[in-house]
Amino acid sequence: xxxxxxxxxxxxxxxxxxxxxxxxxxxxxxxxxxxxxxxxxxxxxxxxxxxxxxxxxxxxxxxxxxxxxxxxxxxxxxxxxxxxxxxxxxxxxxxxxxxxxxxxxxxxxxxxxxxxxxxxxxxxxxxxxxxxxxxxxxxxxxxxxxxxxxxxxxxxxxxxxxxxxxxxxxxxxxxxxxxxxxxxxxxxxxxxxxxxxxxxxxxx
Amino acid sequence: xxxxxxxxxxxxxxxxxxxxxxxxxxxxxxxxxxxxxxxxxxxxxxxxxxxxxxxxxxxxxxxxxxxxxxxxxxxxxxxxxxxxxxxxxxxxxxxxxxxxxxxxxxxxxxxxxxxxxxxxxxxxxxxxxxxxxxxxxxxxxxxxxxxxxxxxxxxxxxxxxxxxxxxxxxxxxxxxxxxxxxxxxxxxxxxxxxxxxxxxxxxxxxxxxxxxxxxxxxxxxxxxxxxxxxxxxxxxxxxxxxxxxxxxxxxxxxxxxxxxxxxxxxxxxxxxxxxxxxxxxxxxxxxxxxxxxxxxxxxxxxxxxxxxxxxxxxxxxxxxxxxxxxxxxxxxxxxxxxxxxxxxxxxxxxxxxxxxxxxxxxxxxxxxxxxxxxxxxxxxxxxxxxxxxxxxxxxxxxxxxxxxxxxxxxxxxxxxxxxxxxxxxxxxxxxxxxxxxxxxxxxxx
Numbered sequence: 001x002x003x004x005x006x007x008x009x010x011x012x013x014x015x016x017x018x019x020x021x022x023x024x025x026x027x028x029x030x031x032x033x034x035x036x037x038x039x040x041x042x043x044x045x046x047x048x049x050x051x052x053x054x055x056x057x058x059x060x061x062x063x064x065x066x067x068x069x070x071x072x073x074x075x076x077x078x079x080x081x082x083x084x085x086x087x088x089x090x091x092x093x094x095x096x097x098x099x100x101x102x103x104x105x106x107x108x109x110x111x112x113x114x115x116x117x118x119x120x121x122x123x124x125x126x127x128x129x130x131x132x133x134x135x136x137x138x139x140x141x142x143x144x145x146x147x148x149x150x151x152x153x154x155x156x157x158x159x160x161x162x163x164x165x166x167x168x169x170x171x172x173x174x175x176x177x178x179x180x181x182x183x184x185x186x187x188x189x190x191x192x193x194x195x196x197x198x199x200x201x202x203x204x
Numbered sequence: 205x206x207x208x209x210x211x212x213x214x215x216x217x218x219x220x221x222x223x224x225x226x227x228x229x230x231x232x233x234x235x236x237x238x239x240x241x242x243x244x245x246x247x248x249x250x251x252x253x254x255x256x257x258x259x260x261x262x263x264x265x266x267x268x269x270x271x272x273x274x275x276x277x278x279x280x281x282x283x284x285x286x287x288x289x290x291x292x293x294x295x296x297x298x299x300x301x302x303x304x305x306x307x308x309x310x311x312x313x314x315x316x317x318x319x320x321x322x323x324x325x326x327x328x329x330x331x332x333x334x335x336x337x338x339x340x341x342x343x344x345x346x347x348x349x350x351x352x353x354x355x356x357x358x359x360x361x362x363x364x365x366x367x368x369x370x371x372x373x374x375x376x377x378x379x380x381x382x383x384x385x386x387x388x389x390x391x392x393x394x395x396x397x398x399x400x401x402x403x404x405x406x407x408x409x410x411x412x413x414x415x416x417x418x419x420x421x422x423x424x425x426x427x428x429x430x431x432x433x434x435x436x437x438x439x440x441x442x443x444x445x446x447x448x449x450x451x452x453x454x455x456x457x458x459x460x461x462x463x464x465x466x467x468x469x470x471x472x473x474x475x476x477x478x479x480x481x482x483x484x485x486x487x488x489x490x491x492x493x494x495x496x497x498x499x500x501x502x503x504x505x506x507x508x509x510x511x512x513x514x515x516x517x518x519x520x521x522x523x524x525x526x527x528x529x530x531x532x533x534x535x536x537x538x539x540x541x542x543x544x545x546x547x548x549x550x551x552x553x554x555x556x557x558x559x560x561x562x563x564x565x566x567x568x569x570x571x572x573x574x575x576x577x578x579x580x581x582x583x584x585x586x587x588x589x590x591x592x593x594x595x596x597x598x599x600x601x602x603x604x605x606x607x608x609x610x611x612x613x614x615x616x617x618x619x620x621x622x623x624x625x626x627x628x629x630x631x632x633x634x635x636x637x638x639x640x641x642x643x644x645x646x647x648x649x
Contacts (some may be wrong), residue, residue, distance in 0.1 A: 028261040030264070
């Protein structure tokens with residue numbers, strides 16, 4: 001009796017090893033040839049549009065797609081822009097909405113490492129002061145988010161932009177107000193300061 | 205190679221002038237150069253192939269940056285390894301440490317002596333070819349244990365000891381499985397075994413009897429253990445032994461270990477093809493000839509090796525073109541259904557037409573040009589060298605794919621399980637196959 005049980009166990013071992021290995025190999029085979037690859041070819045994959053920049057690095061699978069469904073392979077694949085993969089509250093580079101900004105300097109003061117430099121001028125018809133420079137030193141920024149929290153108008157915020165690599169860190173010191181806008185505002189401010197009546201006339 | 209030496213000596217005045225022995229030495233050097241280069245290239249390509257298969261099974265893509273499809277990746281890796289510092293531990297046995305990788309390489313490279321590339325292309329068709337293959341396979345254990353000992357590291361030594369136990373154990377089922385083939389073929393010569401499987405897929409030793417089929421599986425499992433690959437890669441089990449016998453190796457010495465391991469995959473696949481999968485015999489030629497003998501029209505049309513060769517040679521580019529056309533068509537449909545964004549590859553019927561045209565020309569050529577007619581030398585070249593090489597290589601690659609595929613599926617065994625599989629399962633099954641095949645042959649004779 002024991003001998004029979006032993007032989008049965010022996011045969012069952014062989015049977016089980018063969019079937020389990022076959023199952024596993026079928027799964028890997030299916031994954032290897034009939035499934036969309038999940039890799040996002042990052043530098044080639046445009047992070048904004050979600051398209052591939054290099055034609056030769058297209059999203060290929062070795063066998064044509066109709067087989068995938070027949071074999072029940074997974075169809076899950078992210079198709080949109082890469083920024084969509086970044087989480088909602090990702091702390092990317094600081095962004096600045098100059099229409100909302102009142103140049104109250106709260107962000108600059110609260111920053112523990114003096115990343116932000118703000119200058120503003122008073123312009124007629126705009127609440128607070130209009131910013132003429134908003135310099136952020138991204139090289140120093142540690143993305144603590146104090147400026148974002150303290151901003152009363154929500155003008156400072158985190159973008160989901162993360163591509164900031166550069167060969168020269170000076171390029172990371174950026175003024176978020178364009179030179180044209182600054183020029184315009186400076187002129188406006190000078191005009192208001194110098195010839196108030198004329199300006200008021202002009203406004204009327 | 206012997207015939208080549210004799211022919212050169214007889215025919216070419218230059219070789220008569222330098223004498224027989226220098227001729228032989230020159231030919232040997234040339235063959236060695238060719239085979240070692242093939243060996244290195246295979247090792248490199250296998251690293252690429254392995255990483256590609258690993259990527260696919262993990263839903264990734266594998267290397268695709270360096271060169272087309274990432275094919276040149278292995279050269280980049282080689283350059284990296286050469287540029288790395290070659291560290292020899294202070295307490296290591298320096299001479300053995302330096303020598304061990306080359307011993308391992310030697311064991312693999314020697315196997316290439318009897319691995320054929322076609323009916324004529326073989327360095328030396330030894331009359332004990334298969335035995336020689338087993339012997340060179342066992343040589344690698346010396347290299348591994350030497351590396352383990354010379355590193356003066358506990359992990360290395362354990363890896364080396366494990367490899368010794370494993371390789372010596374798995375030699376037995378492997379040899380038993382090959383014995384079944386030797387029993388059938390009545391020879392140990394590699395070319396003799398292949399010639400014995402002539403005439404179609406059903407004449408391959410794989411399908412010759414249930415026992416040979418089992419022997420093939422036995423051979424396959426034990427050869428994987430023999431070359432230390434997952435699920436039997438206990439000598440370098442990184443979760444237990446850091447990296448086993450090659451912990452202390454770095455730079456190009458490590459690279460040499462790797463090249464030897466990866467070329468070993470080609471060796472075991474080639475042996476599987478030689479012993480069980482019909483070697484360089486083209487599949488389906490035999491079946492078509494059989495049809496012709498029975499009087500079927502299609503068989504008569506396609507019968508005859510030269511016609512078949514041309515047809516198959518033409519079928520390769522044809523099927524490639526047809527495949528391209530089909531793929532482009534599928535993509536086109538998917539683009540139209542907005543299942544995927546538009547792309548540059550669109551269906552064009554020219555591809556399909558071109559493929560069909562190619563097929564038609566090839567068929568006409570294959571049917572109407574007799575062997576001694578148009579371009580007989582080309583026929584000869586195709587039939588004697590190119591096609592058998594491609595077929596042999598293709599079969600080996602298919603077997604190697606299974607080896608790689610298995611690696612990325614099955615987890616590593618424990619040491620005791622590894623020994624148990626060998627001594628309690630594979631060896632009894634090997635004897636069962638051997639004796640069973642004896643009875644089978646006796647019954648059917």
